[in-house]
Amino acid sequence: MMKIKDIKDKVLNINDSILQKYIIKEVLQKEFFFDDENVEKQEYKLFKKINKGLKKGKTIDYIIGKRFFFKNYFYVNKNTLVPRKETELIVEEVLKLNLLNKNVVDVCCGSGCIGISIKKEYKDCNLYLSDISKKALKVANKNLCYLNVDAKVFNSNYLKFIYKNNIKPDIITINPPYIGKKDILLDKKVHKNEPKKALFAKENGLYFYKKLLENLDGLFKINKNLIIYVEFGYNQKKKLEEIFCLNGVKYIIEFKKDYSNIWRYFILKKV
Secondary structure, eight states: BHHEEEEEEEEOOOOOOOHHHHHHHHTSSSOOOTOOOOHHHHHHHHHHHHHHHTTTTOOOHHHHHEEETTTTTEEOOOSSOOGGGGHHHHHHTTEEEOOOOOOOEESSSTTTTHHHHHHHHHHTTTTEEESSHHHHHHHHHHHHHHOOOOOOEEETTTTHHHHHHHHOOOOOEEOOOOTTTTTTTTHHHHHHHHOOHHHHHHHTTTHHHHHHHHHHHHHHOOTTEEEEEEEEETTTTHHHHHHHHGGGOOOOOEEEEOOOOOOOOEEEOOO
16 A cells, blocks of 8 residues: 555656645645555556656646636636636626626636636626637536536627627626737646637737727627626736727726736726
8 A cells, every 4th residue: 555655756756846745635635644644546546647647748737637716626628728826816806796686797718717606606696608619618517517506608709699699797707818829938838738729819819808899889888887807918918008098988997916916807897
C-alpha cells in the first residue's frame, strides 16, 4: 500500500510543491492530509493518470475534469475554458442586487460557471445560458444537473437569441473571447489546451465589445434598467474607453479591478 510520501516522491515527481499539494488535495477531496496516510487503489490510479497528463503538457483541471469556482466545483473539458478566480468578481457584483424574479442572461457561458453560481445563490431569479459551441453547452447542461439548477439554454451566436426569443434581460453577464491572435504573452499551456474559439477574437480581441456596442440601443430599448457586466483583457481598458466612452452621454460605464489590481471587467448602464 502506497503512502502520500511515496506519491510525492515516486508518482508526482514534479518540482512545484504548491501544484503537488493541490493535486493531492483534489484527489483525496480533503483540505488536510499527512505523509503517512495510505492511498487507495483508485486514488493511486488517478495520481498516475494526472502525472501522465502533466508530462504531455495538459493542465490539471482538464485531467481531473473539474475546477472550483466561487462556491462549487464545475465540470470542465477541452471544449470549455477553465474558470478563473478573477471571474468570480462578476458573480459577487451581480449578487449585490435584488434578483427576485429578475432575468439573468449569461452570454458566452461556456461551462455555465457565472450564471449557475448566481442562480445557486439566488434561486428566485430566472437564468438563461447561451453559447455558440454545442459542445460547451453539453458541459453547461451537465453542471446544471450536477448542481441542481434550472435554466433555459440556447445555442446562439452571441446576442441574437435575446431578440429571437423575446427575452427581457435585467442582467447580462458576458465573458467573451478577448485575446488577440498575436498576443505573445498568452500562457503556452492555455494556448495548447483551451478551446481557441473561446479564447481568440478578431480585431485584436475587441470584436465582441464592438458588437455589444452595436446592440446597446436595442438591448436598452427592451429594458432601460438593464445592467451589463463584461470581463476584458489585462491590456484592453484604454481601447474599451475609446470604444464605449464616445457614447458616454448615452451610457454609464464603470471599470473595475481584479485581485491583482489589474483592470478586469466593467459595468454598463443606460444614463
